[in-house]
């Protein structure tokens with residue numbers, strides 16, 4: 419059987435004028451996971467439109483498309499194209515789970531929720547000649563999942579080829595998050611077994627890892643055992659966690675010892691009433707400053723995530739947030755405009771209040787205002803959002819942030835990391851066009867170690883680092 423798997427891109431990602439580095443960061447892990455369920459004699463290819471031009475003149479038997487909200491229209495276009503050529507089209511992913519009826523008009527089968535139970539069930543039905551129209555995930559476990567087909571990933575096209583997930587979902591419930599809607603009808607947080615996670619890490623070549631888990635620290639026992647197991651592996655890694663988990667004694671220390679060098683932290687807002695409104699209780703009354711201090715003391719850089727446009731936000735929110743982030747010495751910040759994804763609690767609330775402006779999914783990209791904010795005009799929210807990025811990444815702000823650090827190596831790391839992402843975008847564009855994204859990985863690794871200063875956990879591992887940790891896949 420000929421199988422083609424596609425991750426479609428949103429328009430910005432394939433613009434000939436400007437392709438931000440973020441679209442060349444991570445390979446399509448979800449599709450490579452699903453490919454693991456195919457038979458050895460199936461011919462399978464994965465195409466990621468963010469990094470390569472799609473070949474649309476082929477004739478696969480089965481086409482699998484992963485649909486995010488911002489790439490939904492493109493996904494439907496591709497689905498229609500392949501259906502017209504006689505292929506069987508399977509659509510799944512976050513947006514299909516939110517709006518299965520919309521997706522079903524472009525697909526032979528639609529898949530709701532994570533794929534580990536429904537995808538193999540479909541493959542059996544398909545091979546026997548009686549596939550269903552709709553598959554809905556109910557059994558949630560990662561025990562016994564097949565190996566991810568990393569051999570199908572074109573590693574050289576990505577800055578971070580070693581992305582990995584060792585859990586699904588998150589133990590918390592925030593109104594604006596995709597998570598509850600996606601995991602409806604079953605468990606919404608579960609992990610691999612520690613040994614399986616360590617084996618997957620061991621299979622990855624090189625030093626650098628990026629955990630894409632929503633909340634790697636979400637199950638403290640699992641996380642503790644994982645970090646213990648990673649100690650001495652000589653890895654450098656990045657991940658996401660909550661303020662609450664950073665403040666918990668013990669776990670962060672283990673993480674840093676096993677190679678954690680930068681953490682994405684969802685601060686989201688500095689307003690208590692905003693946190694309450696979004697039911698983000700795990701952030702309530704937490705000392706954000708103490709969390710950042712703890713991370714910095716352990717040599718871990720902070721990528722702070724902030725959302726603008728919640729009901730307590732007025733015109734002052736942008737300057738206040740940026741000023742605060744710079745003073746805290748946060749190395750990188752990711753700003754978002756609040757976006758109500760369909761079927762989330764936030765979306766239902768906005769719909770009930772008649773505040774949704776339109777349903778052009780292309781613009782549900784956290785950079786456009788798609789609802790009526792409470793204390794801001796939509797234009798003011800968009801302008802403020804862009805200004806926040808500009809102000810945070812000004813050279814003067816980068817210097818000011820860097821100067822909160824005590825050592826020269828940490829100051830240098832702050833400047834190199836912050837400037838690397840935002841100040842050299844034309845250079846990134848050239849590297850991406852030359853299809854050399856992965857060649858920049860050693861630079862990233864050097865910066866993450868603070869130019870060699872934060873290497874305590876890999877001392878004594880120097881010998882093994884001369885060789886790749888495992889064979890190149």
Ligand code: B12
Pocket residue numbers: 425426427428431440441442443444445446447448449451452482483484485486487488489508509510511512513529531532533534536537583595596630631632759782783784785
């Ligand atoms: C890595 C990542 C990216 C990467 C690349 C995406 C990639 N290569 O897959 C980059 C940086 C490019 C990116 C960009 C953006 N992202 Co993003 N990203 C993620 C992240 C952190 C991890 C994705 C991942 O690899 N998951 C692990 C794999 C194993 O799971 P999976 O991909 O979901 O696949 C499983 C299922 O979905 C399902 N499945 C998927 N497809 C199919 C198809 C079939 C047929 C079947 C059966 C099953 C199935 O089976 C898989 C195995 O269980 C997620 C958060 C998350 N936890 O998912 C956000 C997330 C997907 N991103 C999001 C957003 C909003 C964006 C941006 C718009 C952000 C922005 N402001 O720029 C852009 C635009 C994306 C686009 N191109 O359209 C939202 C999506 C919201 C939505 N409802 O669609 C998420 C959920 C973040 C969030 N919490 O809000 N992103």
Ligand code: SF4
Pocket residue numbers: 587588589590591592595596597632633660684
């Ligand atoms: S903590 Fe983060 S991942 Fe978890 S539900 Fe809230 S927003 Fe989603």
